Amino acid sequence: MTKAGTAMAAPRTPAPAVRLPRRRGIELALIVLAVLLSVYGYCAVGLARTGTVPPGAVGYGAGLGVLALCAHLAVRIRAPYADPLPLPIGVLLNGLGLVLIYRLDLETPGDRAAPTQLVWSTLGVGLFIVVVLMLRDHRVLQRYSYVCVVAALALLLLPILFPAVNGARIWIRIAGFSIQPGEFAKVLLAVFFAAYLADNRNALAYTGRRLWVMQFPTGRVLGPIVTIWLLSVGVLVLERDLGTSLLFFGLFVVLLYIATGRTGWIAVGLVLAVLGAFAVGHFEPHVNGRIEDWLHPFATIDAGLGPNQLAQSLFAFAAGGVLGTGLGYGHSILIGFATKSDFILATAGEELGLAGLAAIFLLYALLVERGYRAGLALREPFGRLLAVGLASIVALQVFVIAGGVTGLIPLTGMAMPFLAQGGSSVVTNWAIVALLIRVSDSARSQYDGREAP
Amino acid sequence: MTEYGNGRPMARYIRHAWAFCTLLLAALLVNAARVQVIQAGSYDANPANRRPTIARYQQPRGDILVGGEPVTGSNDTGEQLRYERTYRDGPLYAPVTGFASQMYGSTFLEHAQDGVLSGTDPMLSPFPLWNDVTRGSTPGGDVVTTLDGVAQQAAYQGLHGRRGAVAAIEPATGRILALVSTPSYDPAALSGNSEATAAAWARLNHDPEKPMLNRAVRQTYPPGSTFKVVTAAAALDADVVTDLDASTDSPDPYRLPGTRTRLTNEGDGCADASLREAFEWSCNTVFAKLGVDVGVADMSATAQAFGFNDTRLRVPFEVSPSTFDTHVDRAQLALSSIGQYNTRATPLQMAMVAAAVANGGRLRTPYLVERTTRHGGETISGGGMRPDRQVMRPSTAVRLRELMTDVVTDGTGTNAAIPGAVVGGKTGTAQHGVGNSGVPYAWFVSWAQADADLEPKVAVAVVVEDASADRGEISGGGDAAPIAREVMRAVLGL
Numbered sequence: 001m002t003k004a005g006t007a008m009a010a011p012r013t014p015a016p017a018v019r020l021p022r023r024r025g026i027e028l029a030l031i032v033l034a035v036l037l038s039v040y041g042y043c044a045v046g047l048a049r050t051g052t053v054p055p056g057a058v059g060y061g062a063g064l065g066v067l068a069l070c071a072h073l074a075v076r077i078r079a080p081y082a083d084p085l086p087l088p089i090g091v092l093l094n095g096l097g098l099v100l101i102y103r104l105d106l107e108t109p110g111d112r113a114a115p116t117q118l119v120w121s122t123l124g125v126g127l128f129i130v131v132v133l134m135l136r137d138h139r140v141l142q143r144y145s146y147v148c149v150v151a152a153l154a155l156l157l158l159p160i161l162f163p164a165v166n167g168a169r170i171w172i173r174i175a176g177f178s179i180q181p182g183e184f185a186k187v188l189l190a191v192f193f194a195a196y197l198a199d200n201r202n203a204l205a206y207t208g209r210r211l212w213v214m215q216f217p218t219g220r221v222l223g224p225i226v227t228i229w230l231l232s233v234g235v236l237v238l239e240r241d242l243g244t245s246l247l248f249f250g251l252f253v254v255l256l257y258i259a260t261g262r263t264g265w266i267a268v269g270l271v272l273a274v275l276g277a278f279a280v281g282h283f284e285p286h287v288n289g290r291i292e293d294w295l296h297p298f299a300t301i302d303a304g305l306g307p308n309q310l311a312q313s314l315f316a317f318a319a320g321g322v323l324g325t326g327l328g329y330g331h332s333i334l335i336g337f338a339t340k341s342d343f344i345l346a347t348a349g350e351e352l353g354l355a356g357l358a359a360i361f362l363l364y365a366l367l368v369e370r371g372y373r374a375g376l377a378l379r380e381p382f383g384r385l386l387a388v389g390l391a392s393i394v395a396l397q398v399f400v401i402a403g404g405v406t407g408l409i410p411l412t413g414m415a416m417p418f419l420a421q422g423g424s425s426v427v428t429n430w431a432i433v434a435l436l437i438r439v440s441d442s443a444r445s446q447y448d449g450r451e452a453p
Numbered sequence: 454m455t456e457y458g459n460g461r462p463m464a465r466y467i468r469h470a471w472a473f474c475t476l477l478l479a480a481l482l483v484n485a486a487r488v489q490v491i492q493a494g495s496y497d498a499n500p501a502n503r504r505p506t507i508a509r510y511q512q513p514r515g516d517i518l519v520g521g522e523p524v525t526g527s528n529d530t531g532e533q534l535r536y537e538r539t540y541r542d543g544p545l546y547a548p549v550t551g552f553a554s555q556m557y558g559s560t561f562l563e564h565a566q567d568g569v570l571s572g573t574d575p576m577l578s579p580f581p582l583w584n585d586v587t588r589g590s591t592p593g594g595d596v597v598t599t600l601d602g603v604a605q606q607a608a609y610q611g612l613h614g615r616r617g618a619v620a621a622i623e624p625a626t627g628r629i630l631a632l633v634s635t636p637s638y639d640p641a642a643l644s645g646n647s648e649a650t651a652a653a654w655a656r657l658n659h660d661p662e663k664p665m666l667n668r669a670v671r672q673t674y675p676p677g678s679t680f681k682v683v684t685a686a687a688a689l690d691a692d693v694v695t696d697l698d699a700s701t702d703s704p705d706p707y708r709l710p711g712t713r714t715r716l717t718n719e720g721d722g723c724a725d726a727s728l729r730e731a732f733e734w735s736c737n738t739v740f741a742k743l744g745v746d747v748g749v750a751d752m753s754a755t756a757q758a759f760g761f762n763d764t765r766l767r768v769p770f771e772v773s774p775s776t777f778d779t780h781v782d783r784a785q786l787a788l789s790s791i792g793q794y795n796t797r798a799t800p801l802q803m804a805m806v807a808a809a810v811a812n813g814g815r816l817r818t819p820y821l822v823e824r825t826t827r828h829g830g831e832t833i834s835g836g837g838m839r840p841d842r843q844v845m846r847p848s849t850a851v852r853l854r855e856l857m858t859d860v861v862t863d864g865t866g867t868n869a870a871i872p873g874a875v876v877g878g879k880t881g882t883a884q885h886g887v888g889n890s891g892v893p894y895a896w897f898v899s900w901a902q903a904d905a906d907l908e909p910k911v912a913v914a915v916v917v918e919d920a921s922a923d924r925g926e927i928s929g930g931g932d933a934a935p936i937a938r939e940v941m942r943a944v945l946g947l
Contacts (some may be wrong), residue, residue: 254473258466301501311501317488317503318496331504359481363476372471376464386468386860391472400475453516 020444023084024076026203031072035065037161038095041327045103048328064095067125078136079441083374087441089367090433093418094121094175094361094426099276099327100347101421104340113421116177116449120423124430125141131434138438139319142382145195146163153231155181160238170240171241181237182244183415183424186251186393187431193252193277194385196224199260205260228252230273233280240286243400243414249273250396255389259381294410296375309335309343312407317348317357340421342413345405361402363418368395371436387439390432465755473649474620493630496671508590510534511553515570515593515828517550517562520602523595525550534646535694538563545609548618548632549600551770551823552640556650561667562596562821563640567826569594569833574824576833578727592828599628604911607943608633611936617920618668620639620801621940624808624900624912626838627817629768629945631913632801634672638746660947673797674916677883678929679896680734680792682806684731687755688743689849693820699853700725707738710783716741733864734858735880744790746913753779757817758844761798768801768821775802786895791881803898803914810857810877811909817841833874843893853877857899864896866946868934874903878937896920901941911944913937 039061046054054060067090076083098121136140141148156179158172165171171178194406197204204221230247235241251271256262281287292299293310300308307315319325330350335343351358371391375384375410394417399421402413415425417432479816487495496502511534511786513527519882524546526539538553541544551561559567568574572593573579581590601621608619612635621631642653657665666672694701706715716738723736731739744752756777757763778785778795788794798806801819809816818839839896845853857877859864866878881896895917902909915933 038471065711139576195820228498254470258463298499298501301499307499307501311499314488314492314494315499315502315504318487318493319502321493324488329506334503349485349489354485357489361478361485368474369471372467372474375467381463384463384467388470392470395474395477399481402481406481406484406488413807424675430693440681 014049018274020081020447021082024072024080027075027084027087028072029343030084030384031091032065034062034088034092034095037092038064038099038164041096041099041274041411042102044327045099045106046328048326049103049106060098063122064091064098067091067122071125071128071132074132075437076194077435078132081441081445082437083370083440083444085370086367086433086436089363089370090418090430093360096348097344097419097421097426098418100344101340103243103328103351104333104344104347105326105389116423117421120426121430123423124427126438127427128430128434129306131317131431132437133210135438136432137431138386138442139380140434141386142195142198145192148188148195149192152185152385155188156235156239157449164240170241170244177423180415180422180424181241182241183422183428184431186244186247187390187435189248189426190251190389190393193255193385194382194389197255197385198381200224201259204256205262216257222268223270225252225256225272229276233276237280237284240284241413242280242287242290242410243397243404243412245321246273246400246412247278247393247396247414251389251392252390254396255385258388259385290410292391297407308448310405310407310411312336313343313346314407316343317406320350320353320357322354323351324351324356327351338413339413342411342420343399343405344420345402348419363399364394367433369390370440374440374443379441379446383439383442384434387436387443388438390435393432394429404428422444472723473615474618475577485601487706495629498600502789506555507533507625510536510570511570512536512590512592513890514553514851515572515595516544517566517570518597518820519546519549519600519605521597521705522602528644530645532646538644540639542653544637544646545605545633546600547637547665548634548669549598550640550873551667552643554643554650555646557654561770562598564893565767566596566822566825569596574825574833577827585633586640594828594833595830597823597826598821599623599630600821601630601944604631605633605941608915608936609635609637611903611915611939612817612917616662616668616821617933617941618672618800618915619913619936620669620799620804621911621913621944622804622808622817622819623944624812624909625817627808627819627841628823629801629819629821630911630939631823634666634668636662638827645673651946662814668916668918669857670768670770671799673775673802674894674896674918675883676792676796676798676803677881677894677896678737678792679803679806679879679898679914680790680796680798680883680922681735682810682853682857682879682898683738683759683761684744684747684752684790685728685757685760686810686845686849686853687747687752687925688728689852690845691747691751693722693743693746694728696727697729698727698857699705700727701731701739701743703736703742703923704730705736705738707741707787708838710745711740712784713857714784716787720893729856729859732879733808733859735865739784740791741787747790748779749779752786752862753777755845756826758842759809760802761796768819772801773799779892792881800914800916803896803916804912807877807898807900807914808912809844810850810853811902812841812850814843814845816844816884829907836946861899865928866899866934867932868930869897869938871938871942871945871947874901874941874945875909876901876938876941878934880934895932897929897937899934899937899941901945903947911941913940915940 069328101117105112105114159169162172170182221323232245235245256265297310312335332347332350368391371387377389380386401414403409415422416430516523516527524541527536530541534555551563553559553563570593572591577591577594583740608631619633639853706717718737723738723942760784761775761777764774775798778885787792789796826832861869861876861878865880869878898914900912917932
């Protein structure tokens with residue numbers, strides 16, 4: 001193995017056949033654009049609400065700009081071939097999230113979330129810089145895969161020791177900050193899944209019975225997927241966190257399919273998911289209520305109890321129409337609880353309209369696509385699975401929460417990446433972007449003009 | 454095992470997974486379009502959606518003007534429902550303005566002109582669909598009323614908190630000069646959405662005096678003897694009476710046709726009285742017989758020409774229909790003709806009766822809104838004068854004016870006389886309740902023409918419900934006529 005590896009690496013030591021452009025200038029230009037757009041949004045909120053440019057506009061723009069520039073410099077130094085898009089997308093989404101939270105803060109003068117979110121964003125960008133500077137090669141992570149899974153499980157179990165907040169045991173409160181350890185666990189689990197599947201993919205692809213068009217795995221290799229399934233159900237039951245549970249399981253099934261190419265895994269995954277959903281939906285009134293709300297969002301209105309959160313969210317989206325009311329002119333605060341976190345997208349939908357919402361969805365899609373592209377360009381399975389896994393976390397998370405607040409699927413509490421209030425989420429997403437930068441840098445600097453198999 | 458993955462084309466599966474992600478994104482976009490475009494209308498219109506309410510109170514409401522001065526205002530509360538209605542002289546103008554409440558909707562002009570006042574009337578925006586394009590909102594427009602503030606004040610003070618109402622009209626145009634109902638209430642108490650508002654609402658609704666009842670347009674009373682103006686018009690128009698001073702060949706007491714009931718009068722001298730004498734002294738027997746002689750068809754036609762049984766009158770808010778029963782036997786017709794049985798009238802209706810007489814037999818449909826304007830004062834709709842109709846022959850109107858003038862100069866209505874003006878009137882004292890046990894209503898309907906004017910400038914109807922606790926002293930002439938006089942003086946400026 002080692003011998004083979006050295007032999008493989010030897011021809012790459014000279015310059016690759018086709019040297020790709022670095023594209024750092026494009027990244028810088030896009031970052032400047034992202035910062036300007038965010039500052040514009042901040043000013044638009046102030047102009048709409050008070051008729052003046054908010055006093056903090058310069059500071060806000062300067063702060064965001066300095067953070068983004070530091071991140072850009074780190075990329076320039078340590079990952080010169082990295083994909084130029086993920087960083088500007090992260091800056092724009094984070095900036096827009098701050099604008100939306102600042103805008104909602106104006107409705108709740110007693111509860112300001114934007115300053116805290118700015119602190120967390122700074123920490124997030126800080127982590128981004130650390131990861132880009134310190135992690136020279138993503139393959140290092142493969143060695144620590146079992147450390148990662150132990151850490152992830154510890155983080156997941158930690159909140160069980162703390163009192164429940166809003167019906168879910170997913171937060172811990174330390175020194176006034178509430179932390180959601182499950183968020184960090186996502187990245188660690190993605191690393192573990194990628195490493196584990198890269199090592200065992202041939203074994204897992206062992207073909208069993210063939211049924212119709214699908215080849216089903218034999219019972220022997222069902223162990224890992226059942227373990228992950230049990231872990232997900234455990235998270236759901238112990239922490240009442242349907243979203244995280246869905247995300248872990250979905251991520252594992254996606255990576256399992258990519259690693260083995262066996263559609264049978266998808267079928268097994270779906271069966272297990274349905275089983276789990278049915279059992280939990282049956283025994284957990286909390287989850288069952290979510291499904292009822294999804295099927296009948298206006299049931300509480302008919303019952304004379306007034307609109308529930310989902311109904312208010314739908315009202316907010318509807319009020320936005322195609323073009324939106326304009327920043328600062330909406331009334332998404334009517335949603336009440338969790339307007340700034342789980343339901344942040346409703347504010348975007350109401351004030352920026354379908355046009356703005358589509359733009360936000362496309363930004364996420366672009367981020368995910370860049371991750372998949374890096375995965376396609378890479379040569380080794382761990383890097384590929386890691387890139388695709390990280391991108392899939394973003395995709396699944398966006399789908400689960402955006403689908404939930406727009407009534408497409410039952411609502412599960414989950415943070416909209418970068419947009420929603422929630423420190424752990426922002427920091428985690430910056431870590432994801434940092435890893436994507438690192439992986440894409442490897443992919444593009446090693447590019448030899450041939451397409452990977 | 455090599456780094457390249459043993460012949461497993463992982464790139465292919467990555468593309469499959471990417472296709473799956475694209476599918477998820479497409480589902481999100483399609484669903485967003487469903488919510489924001491296709492379903493948006495029904496979600497926006499959901500009664501539980503608070504946005505229309507918030508938008509409604511986001512800007513100050515336009516004002517209602519009396520004599521060029523607003524009698525309403527708006528107060529910025531800084532709450533979610535931002536602007537609350539305020540009123541100047543709320544109780545005085547409540548029967549006209551109504552209330553505009555954040556909890557209980559709106560009534561009267563606040564309701565009928567809500568589009569203009571709230572700024573949603575498309576006429577207010579400079580171009581069609583302007584606000585839809587700019588997503589702006591138009592400031593509320595103003596509603597200019599026809600009211601005469603001095604006359605309104607005179608009527609309100611004259612009633613002095615007793616249960617009653619006053620309606621005054623300019624005969625030649627139909628402009629409503631005064632519309633008062635007492636006891637009244639301050640509509641500002643209902644503007645907000647606080648607990649105090651709910652308490653005020655409960656208190657006003659449970660008040661036995663019914664302060665929110667607009668007695669001038671929403672309460673019908675038996676008009677009693679004031680209805681004899683209508684009966685006299687019918688008799689003259691039908692040529693049942695051709696000479697005001699000829700004997701009418703009517704017995705006293707008068708036996709209602711087909712019954713054993715004998716109708717009597719309060720005073721003597723009604724047997725075979727002339728129309729002039731009978732009108733002056735309000736002879737029930739004479740007018741009951743006249744009504745029967747005219748017949749159901751002509752009586753109904755005349756009453757309906759005056760506006761009875763009209764369910765469509767809007768000034769611009771709805772006026773309760775006054776009634777004259779058209780399916781009656783002769784005994785019922787006799788009673789109907791003296792303003793009893795099923796004959797009921799709003800004060801506004803009786804003011805219209807006086808106005809038709811004063812205006813040479815032509816009745817102008819009454820109206821309350823002179824014009825509506827944009828926030829800056831630019832007129833958007835003239836509103837103004839409504840069509841008129843001939844209620845009776847002009848000659849009949851001339852003779853009725855003579856009869857009504859006689860009532861004020863030397864009949865039951867001398868209390869309404871104004872120096873320097875010709876005043877015509879008719880008193881009424883309507884009994885009601887089981888066996889006439891209730892406190893009678895005191896009525897007075899009149900019109901006045903200053904000596905310097907070419908035509909009568911005002912027609913008034915006054916009703917006082919609890920004129921006096923002592924039945925013996927109650928009368929239209931004693932209690933209602935002085936109020937009518939003060940209102941007419943206020944309009945004429947005498």
